[in-house]
Each structure stands twice: as C-alpha cells, then as structure tokens.
Amino acid sequence: MTQLIASLAEISAPYDVLYCDLWGCLHNGKALFPEAVAALQAFRAKGGTVVLMTNAPRTRHSVKKRLDQMGLPEDAYDAIAASGDATQVAMLQGAAGRKLWHLGPGKDEDLFAIIPDWLQDQPPIERVELDEAEGIICTGPFDEFNETPEDYRGRFLSAKTRGLKMLCANPDLMVDFGETRIPCAGALAELYAEMGGEVLQFGKPFPPIYDLARSILAEKGLSYEPDAVLAIGDGVRTDIRGAQAEGIDALFVTGGLEATRFGADVAAPDAGLLDSWLASEDLHPRYAIGRLR
Incomplete structure (x- = not known):
C-alpha cells in the first residue's frame, strides 16, 4: 500500500540520495515551485545528496543554464543526470550511424556542440536531411506547440522502410509547459x-540514465546501495516504473501529469x-505526495 505523506521530511531519514525529477516536480517549465526547492535544500542540509534526474533531451550544461535562469539555488542539488547526456554518448559512438536526421527544435543544439573530452576522438556526426540519413536522433517535434506525432507519420514510414534506427533523447510522452500540455520525443x-x-x-525508465547517475556519484567518490536511494517524480511510466525496475523506492508526485485523477485539491x-x-x-x-514540499 502506498503511503500518502504531507512532506518529504516525514520519510527522508533512511535515504542518502534523491533522484529528483524536474518538470512537474521542481518546476512547470516556466517557474520553480518554492516549496519543492526548500525540500531539496533541507535534505542536503542534513547531509543528503540530490541528483536532478531529467529526461530533458539536452546536456546537463544546457539544463543547468536553464535552471540558473529560473533562479534555482546551487545549494538545492549536487549534480544533474540528463537523458540528453546518455543519448549523446550513444550518438557519438555511432549507435545509429554517422549521418543523422535530427528531428527536434533548435534549442537542443548543444547535443552536437558540447562534446565531452573523453568523446572528442570519435568521428564527427554529420546532420543531413532524412533522405540522406543513416539514422535518426529525436529530441522532440520541430514545433512542439503546434505539431503532433501524426504530422510525422509519412516521414516515419519512409524511415522505417529504409530500416533507420531512432535514438530517442527523451522518453517522456508529454509535459506541461505552464498550463499547456506539449508532446515530447x-x-x-x-x-x-x-x-x-x-x-x-x-532516459527514465531505461537503464542508461541510472547508470549515468551512478557514474556521476562515483566521480564524487560516492556509492550507495539501492535501499539508500529515493526516486521522486510525477511520471508513472518514466519515474515510477524506472524506480521499480532499478529496485529503489519511489515518491510519486500526484500533482503533476496525473493531477486530475485524484480529486479537486491537487495538493491533497x-x-x-x-x-x-x-x-x-x-x-x-x-x-x-500532492506537491513536493
């Protein structure tokens, strides 16, 4: 039976690490949730480690830049594990070929521009049109506010017929940008x-992003058993199923993507x-929990 709680502090004592989702838990794409920020700060103040684990199809550098713009204090987290970073490794190692069609908006440019030092010796990736591509890297629709997946059916039929492999940099189906729900990769x-x-x-719920989080912690000289880790998220098919697959406890934030299912009061x-x-x-x-706090 899932335990419904009022605050993270009620249950945080047994845990040393949080894998905390961003969109829907810490912010809504436009503004931070102050109570959520305070909850993470309090966890770290007691000696805990916070990894912001996001399915953003961008590198951690781009994610941090956006969080800085939103005003997230540095004392609210220790590290960022982004789906974009895990995808970038596979892309640069040639998992879908070297000539790729990039399906996604221009804001995801850092996947091709910010290359980690240990991957600098890989042959370059060439971005080409679909009819020349050996594979696809998908970071979302070109126009996420006006397009749907069905707009791509024709192009996907051509790609499937040619046997092109798709690297998906964000397993989320959708996110809420303020009050607007938009499709994801x-x-x-x-x-x-x-x-x-x-x-x-x-990204979540697939293993590469959890491997990335563990490697980031290892670089900091930290290593934890699964029972010392708590995953926090509002995505049931990503955050919750991913935590279950990894054998770690999860805190489901009901006031995010599934908010309308559980009564009129989102916070309760x-x-x-x-x-x-x-x-x-x-x-x-x-x-x-209704809202992370």
Whole structure:
C-alpha cells in the first residue's frame, strides 16, 4: 500500500540520495515551485545528496543554464543526470550511424556542440536531411506547440522502410509547459515503434540514465546501495516504473501529469482514488505526495 505523506521530511531519514525529477516536480517549465526547492535544500542540509534526474533531451550544461535562469539555488542539488547526456554518448559512438536526421527544435543544439573530452576522438556526426540519413536522433517535434506525432507519420514510414534506427533523447510522452500540455520525443518514438521502426531510449525508465547517475556519484567518490536511494517524480511510466525496475523506492508526485485523477485539491490527493488507480496500473510507489514540499 502506498503511503500518502504531507512532506518529504516525514520519510527522508533512511535515504542518502534523491533522484529528483524536474518538470512537474521542481518546476512547470516556466517557474520553480518554492516549496519543492526548500525540500531539496533541507535534505542536503542534513547531509543528503540530490541528483536532478531529467529526461530533458539536452546536456546537463544546457539544463543547468536553464535552471540558473529560473533562479534555482546551487545549494538545492549536487549534480544533474540528463537523458540528453546518455543519448549523446550513444550518438557519438555511432549507435545509429554517422549521418543523422535530427528531428527536434533548435534549442537542443548543444547535443552536437558540447562534446565531452573523453568523446572528442570519435568521428564527427554529420546532420543531413532524412533522405540522406543513416539514422535518426529525436529530441522532440520541430514545433512542439503546434505539431503532433501524426504530422510525422509519412516521414516515419519512409524511415522505417529504409530500416533507420531512432535514438530517442527523451522518453517522456508529454509535459506541461505552464498550463499547456506539449508532446515530447517519447510520443514520436512511440509512434515510430508502433509502425515497426527500431527505437533506442536512454532516459527514465531505461537503464542508461541510472547508470549515468551512478557514474556521476562515483566521480564524487560516492556509492550507495539501492535501499539508500529515493526516486521522486510525477511520471508513472518514466519515474515510477524506472524506480521499480532499478529496485529503489519511489515518491510519486500526484500533482503533476496525473493531477486530475485524484480529486479537486491537487495538493491533497484523495487516498481512495489514488490507491485504486495505482492498483489498476500495477504501480507500487512506496510513497505519494500532492506537491513536493
């Protein structure tokens, strides 16, 4: 049975590390949630380590730049593990070939521009049009506010017929940008896979991003058993299923993507509605909370 809690501090004592999602937990794409920021600061003040684990299809450098712009204090976290970083490694190592069609907006340019030192010796990636491509790297729709996955069905049919592999840099299906819900790369990847295309994914709930988080902690001289780690997130198919697969406890933030399922008060989800829905989805987070605080 999932335990419904009022604050992170109630249950944080047994944990040394938080894997904390960003969008829907710490911010809404436009502004930070002050209570969530304070919760992370309090956890670190007591000696805990916070890894911001995000399915953003960009490198940690770009993620940090955006968080700085939003005003996130440096004492709220220790490191960033981004799906974009995990995807970039596979891309530069040639997992989908060297000539790639980049399906995504210009804001994801850092995947091609900011190359880690240990990958500088890899042959260059050439971005080409779809008809010349050996593979696809998908970071989202070109126009995430006006397009849907169906807009790409024709191009995907051509790519699938040619056997092009897709690297998906963000397994999320959608996010809420303020009050607007927009599709992510995961929705495009889902359609491509349904059409018979081959897709490789690197963010939550897939292993590469958890391997990345552990390697980041190891670089800091830190190593933890799974029972010392708590994953926090609002994405049931990403954050919660990923935590279950990794054998770590999860705190489900109900007031994010699934907010409308659990009653009128987003900050105080109805326990009965929550339990019945989790059971129907075969989800078993140890804890749940309306908003991270």
